[in-house]
Amino acid sequence: MTDYLWLIIVLPLAGAVLNHFVGRRIGEPRSGWLAVVGVGSAFVYGAVAAVPFFRGGDVAEEAVTSVHLFDWIPGIGATAELLWDPLAATMVMVVTGVGTLIHIYAIGYMHGDERFSRFFTYLNFFAASMLILVLADNFAVLFVGWELVGLSSYLLISFWFSRPSAAAAGKKAFIVNRIGDFGFMVALMIIFVSFGTLSYGPILENPGDVIGVGTATAIGLLLLVGAVGKSAQIPLYIWLPDAMEGPTPVSALIHAATMVTAGVYIVARTASIFELSTVAGGAVATVGALTALLAATIAIAQRDIKRVLAYSTISQLGYMFMAVGVGGYVAGVFHLVTHAVFKALLFLGAGAVIHGMGDEQDMMKMGGLRKKMPLTWITMGIATLSIAGIPPLAGFWSKDEILAVLFERGGYFTVLWAVGLLTALLTAFYMGRQYFLVFEGKARWDEGVEPHESPRVMTNPLVVLAALTVLVGLINTPFRLSFENFLEPAFEAVNIAQGPESAGSITLLAVVSVLAGVAGLVMAYLLYGRADETTRQRMLGLVRRPMFVWENAYWVDRVYGRLVVAPGKRIAVWMAEFVDQVVIDGLVNGVGGTVRRIGGWVRPLQTGFVRSYGVLLAGGAVALVAWIMSRGL
Amino acid sequence: MVELILFVVLSTVVIGGALSMILGRNPVYAAMGMLATLFGLAVIYVIQLAHFVAVVQVIVYAGAVMTLFLFVIMFIGVDKAQSLDEGLAWQRPAVLGVVAAILAMVGGLVLSGRWEWITADRVALSGQVIEIPVPPNGTIESIGESLINRWLLPFEATAVLLIIASVGAIVLAFYRPRRLQSVGDDAE
Amino acid sequence: MTVTPDWYMTLAAVLFLIGTIGLLLRNNALMMFMSVELMLNAVNLTFVTAGGAVGNLDGQMAVFFVLVVAAAEVAVGLAIIVSVFRSRSTATVDDLAELKG
Numbered sequence: 060m061t062d063y064l065w066l067i068i069v070l071p072l073a074g075a076v077l078n079h080f081v082g083r084r085i086g087e088p089r090s091g092w093l094a095v096v097g098v099g100s101a102f103v104y105g106a107v108a109a110v111p112f113f114r115g116g117d118v119a120e121e122a123v124t125s126v127h128l129f130d131w132i133p134g135i136g137a138t139a140e141l142l143w144d145p146l147a148a149t150m151v152m153v154v155t156g157v158g159t160l161i162h163i164y165a166i167g168y169m170h171g172d173e174r175f176s177r178f179f180t181y182l183n184f185f186a187a188s189m190l191i192l193v194l195a196d197n198f199a200v201l202f203v204g205w206e207l208v209g210l211s212s213y214l215l216i217s218f219w220f221s222r223p224s225a226a227a228a229g230k231k232a233f234i235v236n237r238i239g240d241f242g243f244m245v246a247l248m249i250i251f252v253s254f255g256t257l258s259y260g261p262i263l264e265n266p267g268d269v270i271g272v273g274t275a276t277a278i279g280l281l282l283l284v285g286a287v288g289k290s291a292q293i294p295l296y297i298w299l300p301d302a303m304e305g306p307t308p309v310s311a312l313i314h315a316a317t318m319v320t321a322g323v324y325i326v327a328r329t330a331s332i333f334e335l336s337t338v339a340g341g342a343v344a345t346v347g348a349l350t351a352l353l354a355a356t357i358a359i360a361q362r363d364i365k366r367v368l369a370y371s372t373i374s375q376l377g378y379m380f381m382a383v384g385v386g387g388y389v390a391g392v393f394h395l396v397t398h399a400v401f402k403a404l405l406f407l408g409a410g411a412v413i414h415g416m417g418d419e420q421d422m423m424k425m426g427g428l429r430k431k432m433p434l435t436w437i438t439m440g441i442a443t444l445s446i447a448g449i450p451p452l453a454g455f456w457s458k459d460e461i462l463a464v465l466f467e468r469g470g471y472f473t474v475l476w477a478v479g480l481l482t483a484l485l486t487a488f489y490m491g492r493q494y495f496l497v498f499e500g501k502a503r504w505d506e507g508v509e510p511h512e513s514p515r516v517m518t519n520p521l522v523v524l525a526a527l528t529v530l531v532g533l534i535n536t537p538f539r540l541s542f543e544n545f546l547e548p549a550f551e552a553v554n555i556a557q558g559p560e561s562a563g564s565i566t567l568l569a570v571v572s573v574l575a576g577v578a579g580l581v582m583a584y585l586l587y588g589r590a591d592e593t594t595r596q597r598m599l600g601l602v603r604r605p606m607f608v609w610e611n612a613y614w615v616d617r618v619y620g621r622l623v624v625a626p627g628k629r630i631a632v633w634m635a636e637f638v639d640q641v642v643i644d645g646l647v648n649g650v651g652g653t654v655r656r657i658g659g660w661v662r663p664l665q666t667g668f669v670r671s672y673g674v675l676l677a678g679g680a681v682a683l684v685a686w687i688m689s690r691g692l
Numbered sequence: 693m694v695e696l697i698l699f700v701v702l703s704t705v706v707i708g709g710a711l712s713m714i715l716g717r718n719p720v721y722a723a724m725g726m727l728a729t730l731f732g733l734a735v736i737y738v739i740q741l742a743h744f745v746a747v748v749q750v751i752v753y754a755g756a757v758m759t760l761f762l763f764v765i766m767f768i769g770v771d772k773a774q775s776l777d778e779g780l781a782w783q784r785p786a787v788l789g790v791v792a793a794i795l796a797m798v799g800g801l802v803l804s805g806r807w808e809w810i811t812a813d814r815v816a817l818s819g820q821v822i823e824i825p826v827p828p829n830g831t832i833e834s835i836g837e838s839l840i841n842r843w844l845l846p847f848e849a850t851a852v853l854l855i856i857a858s859v860g861a862i863v864l865a866f867y868r869p870r871r872l873q874s875v876g877d878d879a880e
Numbered sequence: 881m882t883v884t885p886d887w888y889m890t891l892a893a894v895l896f897l898i899g900t901i902g903l904l905l906r907n908n909a910l911m912m913f914m915s916v917e918l919m920l921n922a923v924n925l926t927f928v929t930a931g932g933a934v935g936n937l938d939g940q941m942a943v944f945f946v947l948v949v950a951a952a953e954v955a956v957g958l959a960i961i962v963s964v965f966r967s968r969s970t971a972t973v974d975d976l977a978e979l980k981g
Contacts (some may be wrong), residue, residue: 354855413717552827591930659897665979665980666780666977666979666980667976667978667979667980668780668973668974669913669973669976670780670905670907670973670974671780671782671786672784673903673904674783674786674787674790674904677787677790677900677904678786678789678790678793681793681797682793682932684797685793685797688797688800688801695882695883695946696882696883699883699887699888705883706891706895707891707895708893709941710895710898710899710902710918711898712901713911713914713915714898714899714901714905714906714911714919719908719911720912723914724902724909724913726914726917726918729895729918729921730921733921733925735889736891736925737925737928740888740928740929740932741932742928742931742932742939742940742943744940744944745924745928745940745943745944745947748923748944748947749924749947752947752951753917753921753947753950753951756951757917757950757954758953759928760954760955760958761913761914761954764910764961765957766911767962768910768961768962768965768971770908770971772912780974783904783905784905787901787903787904787905790900790904791897791900794897798893802906823964826922828931828932828935828937829942829960830937834926834937834943835937835940835941837943838941839944842941842943843941846945850934850945850948850949853948853949854948854951854952854953855951857951857952857954857955859955860955860956861955861956861958861959863954864886864956864959864960864962865959865962865963865964867963
């Protein structure tokens with residue numbers, strides 16, 4: 060099966076190419092279904108190829124293969140090779156599985172759009188890029204995928220480019236990403252210099268034999284810079300809320316389920332390097348914790364339904380970073396999987412709400428939609444419970460495992476555990492707030508808006524995802540660590556951090572985290588579910604100032620604007636006006652002018668008089684003879 | 693002795709003719725001076741036993757070339773006195789400079805003791821006294837023999853050259869600028 | 881004092897110098913041409929003298945050819961001067977200065 064592993068990448072890529080050339084001609088919805096086939100077939104292939112891993116044990120270990128495609132740039136150790144191991148298989152199935160459902164949904168969501176087939180070209184292209192990223196066995200291939208998903212993100216965010224805000228958001232995403240990519244590239248350079256190659260095998264087997272703690276820390280921190288850009292953590296998260304300008308399927312696929320998880324993936328991949336440096340790992344975890352808390356506070360005060368989910372994604376990614384930072388690779392990847400499912404569900408549901416409300420995104424103008432959109436209501440309700448961490452839904456199992464690992468590590472990380480716990484409470488609160496604002500209570504929408512349920516092509520994926528979010532948690536419960544066993548062959552070289560051993564501690568921690576979630580939901584219910592307007596205003600009035608800060612997202616964008624963007628613009632203007640026009644043009648024109656001037660000096664020699672030419676001739680001849688004679692003398 | 697007297701007389705004639713040529717106002721007088729120079733040179737060739745060259749010099753150079761010159765002088769109508777004004781500034785100083793340079797070069801040679809570069813004096817070069825060789829007899833026979841045996845190709849080449857020159861001269865002579873021709877036709 | 885070949889060479893050099901000066905300082909085309917002829921004659925004298933000093937006929941052969949070429953050159957050159965005079969009615973070289981830069 061792994062002989063044709065590259066098919067996983069080529070199938071969606073072929074879908075993209077086909078859609079590019081004939082998409083317009085085959086029209087809606089056929090180009091959409093073509094794209095679905097592109098990702099769907101990749102999913103099937105991946106699932107079948109992953110069968111050995113499901114068996115576990117020796118069969119699984121044997122099945123880990125590296126597929127060599129071709130030599131690329133030997134000079135920098137870049138070879139085109141793919142790695143098939145449980146981690147890659149997990150990522151492939153998440154990307155293609157959730158991706159297929161989102162593709163199907165998008166057929167309904169993008170109905171009537173003028174550039175329908177182009178959208179699916181980009182979606183398939185994104186899928187192919189992400190698959191390159193996760194299947195890479197070589198940092199150079201990884202980097203190619205890394206860059207391509209950044210490109211796809213840009214193309215999809217600014218899909219409705221006639222809207223200036225969308226175009227600006229795409230630009231912002233790409234530029235901020237680039238900053239992270241710079242750190243990533245420097246890390247790759249250090250890796251190449253230290254190891255002499257860019258292939259995973261030689262590097263990740265036993266990095267401790269080749270590099271010391273210092274180098275490992277440097278590599279780890281620089282990879283963190285890259286991860287921070289791609290996964291929207293502090294300080295490079297600012298592009299993600301703006302990225303909500305893109306169509307909702309894009310937000311679901313790229314900015315919730317897959318692309319933003321690339322950062323988590325690379326930390327998990329390079330686990331053996333991070334193991335060597337407690338500083339790097341701690342930095343990852345700390346960044347994750349801070350981001351999780353910060354984003355949760357901002358989410359509490361947002362009015363736009365997609366922005367809440369955007370900040371929620373940032374926050375949940377923070378959780379994943381906390382996990383992989385302390386060595387809880389399984390916990391982190393597990394949360395990645397469950398988050399992909401319920402966040403995609405939440406986004407698609409939000410999309411259904413927006414679609415049904417005639418493109419209204421302000422939650423204050425919604426309310427009481429449970430009767431108008433029952434399927435959407437149920438599925439989003441399930442997702443809300445999941446993200447709040449209510450058992451036995453998926454969110455509970457994965458979030459709880461992360462908190463358990465943090466607690467067990469002890470020391471400094473207990474602080475992070477506490478932060479995680481607080482964030483869990485806030486998460487439950489803002490998600491509950493969203494639920495009550497949208498689905499419960501009195502209708503608050505404008506005149507002329509007629510909310511309705513979405514067509515089947517959109518609600519069916521919601522149902523599937525809801526079922527998944529109920530079931531997928533069970534792949535890794537403390538009673539049966541199937542997922543951990545599944546991932547074991549991928550993490551041979553490292554120690555996977557575990558939660559506490561004793562059943563008592565496990566139960567205690569679980570109860571605590573559930574309580575946090577329930578508390579959050581109850582608070583949301585009290586404020587937004589039951590209370591009438593005046594009581595709510597009175598209660599909110601108490602926290603008016605913090606809410607104001609959170610609503611404005613700590614004015615981070617403004618600060619960046621003044622600190623970074625404005626000076627950058629000034630430098631650009633200076634370059635354009637001074638350096639380009641004065642210096643460079645001056646130089647070029649100066650060369651021309653100098654030639655002219657020299658010509659002007661020489662031109663008078665051409666007097667037109669034969670006799671002056673004759674004098675010059677005679678003088679030249681005399682000089683020549685004199686020179687010849689002087690050589691002989 | 694005889695040769696010395698001859699040399700002095702002839703060199704006077706030659707140089708005098710040359711000077712009158714370049715300094716004369718009237719081109720006809722200049723041509724006369726040139727003729728004197730050419731005749732003087734012919735006699736010098738005879739002294740050097742280059743008889744054929746001397747005769748050819750008289751016939752061709754003095755006879756044909758100078759005659760042609762006089763024809764053209766008359767034809768163009770510059771047989772009146774010409775001004776000796778110098779139109780171009782710097783020309784006289786420049787020429788003066790060139791002459792000075794040449795003289796300096798020669799002076800340099802002399803001063804540095806390389807006189808034999810100019811005179812090819814065998815004595816100084818090899819340290820042995822060598823007889824001044826008898827110059828070869830430049831009679832027609834010897835010239836002709838040398839011409840046909842050793843210098844045949846250049847000989848034929850000069851024949852071609854003369855043909856080309858004749859053709860060129862004829863073309864130039866009969867050339868009429870288009871405009872003048874048409875005016876001429878219209879007028880008729 | 882015997883008259884050695886050097887003397888003739890010196891004479892030739894003087895003639896050449898005079899010819900150069902004439903070439904550069906006269907602005908009548910015909911005068912310039914005559915000066916060129918003078919220079920050619922000086923060279924002829926040099927050739928004959930050198931040939932005699934070396935002892936073979938090569939010098940005189942060279943003169944022979946120089947003479948031929950000089951004759952051809954005079955023919956063509958004068959034809960040119962005549963045509964120029966016909967179109968410009970001037971024989972002053974300084975008036976033909978249209979190729980100035």
